[in-house]
Amino acid sequence: MTATPAGADRLRALIVGSGFYFPNQLPDGSSFRSLLGAAADAERVAAFVRDRLVVPADRLVVLSATATGVPDQAAPPEPSERWPTYENLVGAFTALTAAVELGDPVLIYYSGHGGRARTAYPELKEADGIDESLVPCNIGDPAARYLRDVELACLLARLVERGADLTVILDSCHSGGATRSMAPGVMVRGLARIDEGPRPTASLVGTREQLGATWRRLATPGRRAIGVETGGWLPDAAAPILLAACREVEEAKETAFDGYGHGGVLTFWLLDTLRRLDPGLTYGRLRDRLVAKVHTQFENQTPVLVGEADRPVFGGLPSLEEPAILVLKSDLANRRLLVEAGQAQELTRGTQLAIYPPGAPSIRDPEGRLGLAELAEPGASESWASLTETFGDRPIEDGALAVVIAPGPRALRRKVRLVGEGPWLAQVATALHAGGRGFVERAAEAEPAEFQVTGAGGRFTILASDGTPVPNQGPPLPTGTAEAAELVARLVHLARFRVVYQIDNPDLRSPLANKVVATVEPDGSTPGAPPSSSPVPLRVGDRFHLTIRNQSTRTLSLAVLNLQPNWRVVKLLPRDEDAFAIESGRSRSWTLVASSLPEGCHEAIDFLKVFATLRPTRFRWLELPPLGSPDRPGSRNIPHNPLEELFAALGADQLATRALLPSLSPGRDWTTATVELRLRRDAGGTA
Incomplete structure (x- = not known):
């Protein structure tokens, strides 16, 4: 039944x-x-x-x-x-x-x-x-x-x-x-x-x-x-x-x-x-x-x-309003607000708030916002938030309403744990301090870490947080001072790759949220069949069809990045321009070929990440060469909007001190969609 x-x-x-x-x-x-x-x-x-x-x-x-x-x-x-x-x-x-x-x-x-x-x-x-x-x-x-x-x-x-x-x-x-x-x-x-x-x-x-x-x-x-x-x-x-x-x-x-x-x-x-x-x-x-x-x-x-x-x-989820948070005090002279929420509501430092007038008929409509704020001093049930942006001339008064539009920002800087004993520990610790470039640093004893490093057997190995070796990490590196510097360069590369993958718009009320849909179907799929599950299984060399649908009410500017198993990030579409356009309610499709796998790798995940914006945006800052290859020269382009400022920060030689997926990330004018491909090499294949 x-x-x-x-x-x-x-x-x-x-x-x-x-x-x-x-x-x-x-x-x-x-x-x-x-x-x-x-x-x-x-x-x-x-x-x-x-x-x-x-x-x-x-x-x-x-x-x-x-x-x-x-x-x-x-x-x-x-x-x-x-x-x-x-x-x-x-x-x-x-x-x-x-x-x-x-x-x-x-x-x-x-x-x-x-x-x-x-x-x-x-x-x-x-x-x-x-x-x-x-x-x-x-x-x-x-x-x-x-x-x-x-x-x-x-x-x-x-x-x-x-x-x-x-x-x-x-x-x-x-x-x-x-x-x-x-x-x-x-x-x-x-x-x-x-x-x-x-x-x-x-x-x-x-x-x-x-x-x-x-x-x-x-x-x-x-x-x-x-x-x-x-x-x-x-x-x-x-x-x-x-x-x-x-x-x-x-x-x-x-x-x-x-x-x-x-x-x-x-x-x-x-x-x-x-x-x-x-x-x-x-x-x-x-x-x-x-x-x-x-x-x-x-x-x-x-x-x-x-x-x-x-x-x-x-x-069917109900269409409910986000619970409103009362603004207890508006201190506009110091650009801060006291809000009636805090740790009891699982709010953390950096949580993003949209501010609406008292009695606002809807706290889902971005057009009705008076401003944006960021939680700066979270208390148990009351917190101070810094006012980061205001819209229009209407002041924010006591009794205004705040609504969470994004959780606290995620750290860009990745933690690295050193596992084991030996002289290599000091080599890697020194290299992390000198060459981490703000993207990676050594984890404290009880601190969660995204990567682990071991020098067992006289060679360096990078492990994920669950202890499995990171795949396709390049030729083995023997332990040593010079090799420790190369190891840290690889960790920086992996950290930047992970951050590019994680970029999305955390604004829960963005009018573009969930409005861009990307699907992949292998060549020869039955027309009208349900979309393939993610990750989509493909063999190296298979043709497949990528379709992107714009379900928003605006014409969007889009680009597709390919995050490859060799830890390369490359702009796949369009090849020569910054972006392509899809009108409201329309879709575009491309026939592509599953990329090759690194030597010795028989199965891996390949990502297609779609960025959609209301204004033209450049993505060259996000591109990375394969792991172990020389870094490309930094882009000389000057960022022209907050999203490009984020991309430029990620592409910089040195990560800024405030290493967060920052408050500039929430916004009304961009969104992302990601499709995963599970690539497999046939036995005896050479692709």
């Missing part, structure tokens, strides 16, 4: 955050560690559902176990009836199923560890089969049970049979966690081990016959696990939506975010997208933005969507 979308006003939600795990040990000695961000993620999602979607309390159930980070924590601070134990999880699913009415949108959200255990259902999965599961917080108790995939499939099937318009979001992984060196503050939500120990096999979900009948009806033949990439275990596979944090061979990570605390990478960007409250947001567009944003931090974590990509999120 396919439910008719009813809109978020009828949403029901079961939100689970399993952060604290009682002491536990699997037979091989491994254990599920507590996660600092899992319960916080659940509360953030619950707050969004409760406060922004205005879902009544009786339609929202939260199970959570908070890891406080205090040594020797004995138990979660929540009451035991709200802990995510097996019994409480099954009970919550059962109550939710009984309450659901035909057409109700239903959200199931889980943040915590994913686990794997020897199957309790060999008759369904063969004797050596594996059950993938959600891991309850008390799994250390030998009598505790996993919520296994066979049971979860049955619970979800019952919701669909009741008529639920079902969305399942899993910020966890099932392929297992890492045994390699993670940067401090980066954790994996899963284990790379299979629990071979004895566990109770009796299920509270149903009899073995009931569970077996549902599994045989739903599961893809031959599957032995959940299968987040195929959704083979989902009930009525065309009806529910599954959004998973990563592919089956990848890991779901949590880390610390500036001004946010610990949280899952998927959940952070999920909420960042949903808070835009775009009524036209579809699951496909949500997935594409999540992939792009998650890949800015962890290229080997790719969110997966199973289900109809063109369906509206939660049956």
Whole structure:
């Protein structure tokens, strides 16, 4: 049965955050560690559902176990009836199923560890089969049970049979966690081990016959696990939506975010997208933005969507006004405003505000703004904001309204952690100080870092924050003073590449937001077929079609940058001019060829980044040669608008002291769109 979308006003939600795990040990000695961000993620999602979607309390159930980070924590601070134990999880699913009415949108959200255990259902999965599961917080108790995939499939099937318009979001992984060196503050939500120990096999979900009948009806033949990439275990596979944090061979990570605390990478960007409250947001567009944003931090974590990509999120997000913030005091002489919001609302230094007059009929219309401000001194519930720009002659008075248009700025400067011991440490530290050029610097001991460097084996290696080697980083460099300088030059290049990739317009109310759509279809695709998922799979040398649609009400000036696997950034379109134009409501298409891969690389991600502006803009400042090649001469062009000033800052030989994706980024007159291509070289290929 396919439910008719009813809109978020009828949403029901079961939100689970399993952060604290009682002491536990699997037979091989491994254990599920507590996660600092899992319960916080659940509360953030619950707050969004409760406060922004205005879902009544009786339609929202939260199970959570908070890891406080205090040594020797004995138990979660929540009451035991709200802990995510097996019994409480099954009970919550059962109550939710009984309450659901035909057409109700239903959200199931889980943040915590994913686990794997020897199957309790060999008759369904063969004797050596594996059950993938959600891991309850008390799994250390030998009598505790996993919520296994066979049971979860049955619970979800019952919701669909009741008529639920079902969305399942899993910020966890099932392929297992890492045994390699993670940067401090980066954790994996899963284990790379299979629990071979004895566990109770009796299920509270149903009899073995009931569970077996549902599994045989739903599961893809031959599957032995959940299968987040195929959704083979989902009930009525065309009806529910599954959004998973990563592919089956990848890991779901949590880390610390500036001004946010610990949280899952998927959940952070999920909420960042949903808070835009775009009524036209579809699951496909949500997935594409999540992939792009998650890949800015962890290229080997790719969110997966199973289900109809063109369906509206939660049956259709409501068109709500952004909550207004009261201006308590207007100190125009010192160009500052005291606003009634602060850390309690998760506002951080640098948060961008648009100011409207008291009683403004709409705080979504950019034309009604009196000015812009930037949070300078955040307090607990009141904060001072610096007035950065005013529009027109009307003064900003006490009682004016402020609305958040962009979160606090992101640092351009990238942190580098040195891992290991030896004389090379001093060599790299000195080189970072002398040659970091403001783009990279050494991380403090407990500070999150985007890159790691090791000198193991007498040669330098650059690692990502999760401990995986950065791909295509050039010929090996032996440890040494001269080589340390070359290593830092590579780090500067990587930092600049990452920043170019991350550029977007954070103004949530820009009239161009989400108005430029870029799609890629391989040559020979069926006309009218749904757009390919992101990243779009292509072989080196394949022809493909890039289409850009202008859904705004204005003619736009556009350019396309190609961010290549060899860490090169080049303007792809147009080749000879600064930009090309697309009129309102029109589209343009090009036939292109998938670029080559670096030598020795058999698969990599290639990015097409579309910039759209209302005024002609130049992009040469952003171009980079391949990693390891001599830097191109700096552009001598003089920037003529704030966006070009940002590009010029990124292209400068030395990054300015105030190293932020700055307040000049928010604006009404530009936007971006990104398409990812997963390029693969055929075995024996030479391209």
